Structure formats: C-alpha cells, structure tokens
Amino acid sequence: MKLKDIQYRFHEVLDADYGIEEVDSFFFMLIDFCFNVSRIQLAMDLDYQVKDTEKILEALQLLKEQKPVQYIIGETEFYGLTFKVNESVLIPRPETEELVECVIKQTDNNPAVNILDIGTGSGCIAISLAKNLENVKVYALDISEDALEMAKQNAKLNGVDVTFFKVDILNVDCIQHLKFDVIVSNPPYVREKEKPQMKPNVLEHEPHLALFVEDENPLLFYKAITDFAKVNLKEKGKLYFEINEFLGRSMITLLNDNNFKNIELKQDIFKKDRMIKGDKI
Structure with missing residues (x-):
C-alpha cells in the first residue's frame, strides 16, 4: 500500500477533529515510528509502498479515539531529549521547557547546587536540569509509583543521575533533613471549572491526578510547596513554579506573604502568565 494513500486516509478520518497541519504532523511521526521512513524520504518517492499496515492503521483508530500520539508512540521530545511516556504521566509541554530554561539561566552551580523537582511525573x-547543569545534585519526588517508574527509566535513557522519592507533598514525612538551593515544581493547577475548555485527548487520557485542583482551593499545592520551601530552601535559595495563567496575581501575593523576595512573574511564548520565581531571603 502506498504511504500517500495512507496519508489521504488520515486526512479523511481526522481532519475534522484536528485540522490539516496537525494530522500531517501525526502522519509523519507515525511513518517514522512504524516504518522508519522520514518525511523527506516520502517527498523524494511519492510512490513509496509498505506491506504491513496494521500498526499505522491501529494508530489511526487510536487518534480517532482522541488518544495522544505521544502515548501511541510511547515517547516524546522535551528540551532536546527523548522521554518515554504513558498514561501514568503528563505529556511534557513546550511551556515547561521555558521553565527549565529559566532555571538553567539563573542557576550558578559553583559551588555545587542541590535541586529538587516536586511532582516530577515523567522526570x-x-x-x-541534570543533563544541562554541571556540578548539581538533582532530587525529584512524586506521589505516583507508576510515574516514578517512568521517570527512573527516563533518567537511565538520558544518562543522568537523579535521586527519586515517593512522597506526598501535602503530607511530607521524609526528606525533611535535606536542604536545597533550588526547588522547582509544575504541580496540578487546572481548576475543575476549566475542564470544558480542555481538549478531549487531554481530558480522556492524561492523568487527572497531575492536572486538576478543586475550584475552592486552586493554590493547594503551591501553598504546601511554599511552606516546604520556607524550611528546606537554603538562604538565598530560589523557588520556581509553573502556574495557571489566571492566577499570577494570587501567586505573587502568596510568595510575598511568605517573605519571598525578588519575585518575577514571567509569560510564556503565548503571552500568558506561566512562570513565577521567588528568592528566600
């Protein structure tokens, strides 16, 4: 069967749900995954044929059912690295890359720096951070055993040493003895009332444990992490969060009320309030 015929089938089935450009993106990712055929190879040979189409047609059906292509392939790219993913972890987003970039640019790792990632998910x-900063010791925690297993695989895949803990940040009963120069977190921050604005591929497949908070207490995790940071950050340590775009002002108030200084609220590439940083003074 010609790959071009399969591409036509993808558009026939999926364009109404995803749009032409995104469907093309899915198709080219999947022909690389299923057949090790690149977009350029197909452009050079429009009659390229494949024999076993079961895998890619199964993927087409899963896409129709709104399963994210990253879960179908089992991996994604983040900050130039490859990460394995499944439905026990969130798919890493580009805006989180901006958070990582911010931490890297502002981290002076001489002398050695201890970094903690709270709610690590895929890791x-x-x-x-471990891959791109020298002279650092990186720790990470999550409440989900399945997420931690995935994160450990990703650390091994990318050749870095990260110390992982199974911890509920709302009820910390260990790691209190450790002190950190940097604490960073992308905790659950989507309010229940925001669900109607979310796409089905997120709502139906990505872990709600890592996404949602109750409308009445949207800063639940931020408050708990800030309390933890007040004790476990070293003097002049830095606290970084990815945040809900609608809660920037509330986050500034939270950090101010807890005596963090040099607070910076940053927007992502879409001009949405997305990152905040404060220093423990």
Whole structure:
C-alpha cells in the first residue's frame, strides 16, 4: 500500500477533529515510528509502498479515539531529549521547557547546587536540569509509583543521575533533613471549572491526578510547596513554579506573604502568565 494513500486516509478520518497541519504532523511521526521512513524520504518517492499496515492503521483508530500520539508512540521530545511516556504521566509541554530554561539561566552551580523537582511525573524537569547543569545534585519526588517508574527509566535513557522519592507533598514525612538551593515544581493547577475548555485527548487520557485542583482551593499545592520551601530552601535559595495563567496575581501575593523576595512573574511564548520565581531571603 502506498504511504500517500495512507496519508489521504488520515486526512479523511481526522481532519475534522484536528485540522490539516496537525494530522500531517501525526502522519509523519507515525511513518517514522512504524516504518522508519522520514518525511523527506516520502517527498523524494511519492510512490513509496509498505506491506504491513496494521500498526499505522491501529494508530489511526487510536487518534480517532482522541488518544495522544505521544502515548501511541510511547515517547516524546522535551528540551532536546527523548522521554518515554504513558498514561501514568503528563505529556511534557513546550511551556515547561521555558521553565527549565529559566532555571538553567539563573542557576550558578559553583559551588555545587542541590535541586529538587516536586511532582516530577515523567522526570522531564529534573532530568533536563541534570543533563544541562554541571556540578548539581538533582532530587525529584512524586506521589505516583507508576510515574516514578517512568521517570527512573527516563533518567537511565538520558544518562543522568537523579535521586527519586515517593512522597506526598501535602503530607511530607521524609526528606525533611535535606536542604536545597533550588526547588522547582509544575504541580496540578487546572481548576475543575476549566475542564470544558480542555481538549478531549487531554481530558480522556492524561492523568487527572497531575492536572486538576478543586475550584475552592486552586493554590493547594503551591501553598504546601511554599511552606516546604520556607524550611528546606537554603538562604538565598530560589523557588520556581509553573502556574495557571489566571492566577499570577494570587501567586505573587502568596510568595510575598511568605517573605519571598525578588519575585518575577514571567509569560510564556503565548503571552500568558506561566512562570513565577521567588528568592528566600
């Protein structure tokens, strides 16, 4: 069967749900995954044929059912690195890459620096920091055993040493003895009332444990992490968060009320309030 015919089938089935450009993106990712055929190879040979189409047609059906292509392939790219993913972890987002970039640029790792990533999920933040900063010791925690297993695989895949803990940040009963120069977190921050604005591929497949908070207490995790940071950050240590775009002002108040200084609220590439940083003074 010609790959071009399969591409036509993808558009026939999926364009109404995803749009032409995104469907093309899915198709080219999947022909690389299923057949090791690149977009350029197909452009050079429009009659390229494949024999076993079961895998890619199964993927087409899963896409129709709104399963994210990253879960179908089992991996994604983040900050230039490859990460394995499944439905026990969130798919890393580009805006989180901006958070990582911010931490890297502002971290003076001479002398050695201890970094903690809270709610690590796939490990994308912790592993990217460990890969791109020298002279650092990186720790990461999560409440989910399945997420930690995935993060450990990703650390091994990317050749970095990260120390992982199974910890509920709302009820910390260990690691209190450790002190950190940097604490970073992308905790659950989507309010329940925001669900109607979310795409089905997120709502139906990505872990709600890592996404949602109750409308009445949207800063639940931020408050707990800030309390933890007040004790476990070293003097002049830095606290970084990815945040809900609608809660920037509330986050500034939270950090101010807890005596953090040099507070910086930053926007992402879409001009949405997305990152905040404060120093423990």
